[in-house]
Amino acid sequence: MKSTRREMNETSEIGQTNEEVTYSFRFGPSNKLIRLTQQQLDATPYLSALVAHKDDFLSSQNESGEYVLSSRIRYTWFIAILRSITTEHPSVLFTELSQDVNVLGMLRLHDYLCVNPLSVPLLKDVHLARSNSINTENANECAEYRRASPLEARDTAVQFIVALARNEYNLDDFETIQCSFSLVMVILS
Numbered sequence: 001m002k003s004t005r006r007e008m009n010e011t012s013e014i015g016q017t018n019e020e021v022t023y024s025f026r027f028g029p030s031n032k033l034i035r036l037t038q039q040q041l042d043a044t045p046y047l048s049a050l051v052a053h054k055d056d057f058l059s060s061q062n063e064s065g066e067y068v069l070s071s072r073i074r075y076t077w078f079i080a081i082l083r084s085i086t087t088e089h090p091s092v093l094f095t096e097l098s099q100d101v102n103v104l105g106m107l108r109l110h111d112y113l114c115v116n117p118l119s120v121p122l123l124k125d126v127h128l129a130r131s132n133s134i135n136t137e138n139a140n141e142c143a144e145y146r147r148a149s150p151l152e153a154r155d156t157a158v159q160f161i162v163a164l165a166r167n168e169y170n171l172d173d174f175e176t177i178q179c180s181f182s183l184v185m186v187i188l189s
Contacts, residue, residue, distance in 0.1 A: 020037055020038070022036060023035065023036050023051055024066040025047065025068075026062060026067070027069050027073060027074070027075040027078070028068065028070060028071040028073070030074075032075045033066065034078075036082075043082075043115065044085070044114070045113070045114035046113040049114075050067055051067065072109070072112065073109060074105075074106075076101070077097070077101070077106040078109065079096065080092060080093050081109065081110050090158040090159055091155045091157070093107075093162075094158060095154075104165060107162060117166075118162050118163070119159060120163045121156045121159040121163070123156075127175045127176060127179050128169050128176050128179055157187045160183060160187070164180060
């Protein structure tokens with residue numbers, strides 16, 4: 001009986017035209033359930049590794065074949081992270097959550113899930129010294145600037161705030177502090 005339930009959890013919903021494999025995950029304390037497609041699973045390396053090594057962990061699946069997640073993985077935070085990945089818009093990380101949510105906790109979950117980190121934005125005419133210039137990707141590339149849409153501006157603001165939270169900028173540099181403060185004031189206005 002257990003294998004039949006597991007097969008049902010890892011197969012498509014009845015009525016779908018293509019037989020896409022889905023994986024069921026149960027969130028510890030909230031007891032909420034989510035089904036991820038293979039593409040969604042691949043976007044979250046932590047969960048992908050959990051599925052790939054399901055036989056290595058005694059308690060990774062319950063009797064229904066659902067993968068039971070740690071209490072550290074909160075459902076609402078996970079959903080916001082998943083939507084930001086699938087829509088490719090970092091601003092979803094903040095627009096999907098209530099105002100009283102612990103944003104730093106959600107960012108720690110983002111890291112815990114081993115999701116690709118948000119890029120550090122390139123900002124025109126702004127001095128922001130990086131904390132670790134060795135990790136700067138495409139440092140010699142030129143960016144083409146154009147007027148941003150409101151969604152692009154929100155995404156860039158989120159990338160900037162996340163970069164600040166992750167100490168990507170050298171806050172020992174006075175000019176970086178001034179520019180960061182100015183940008184935060186623009187974002188909050």
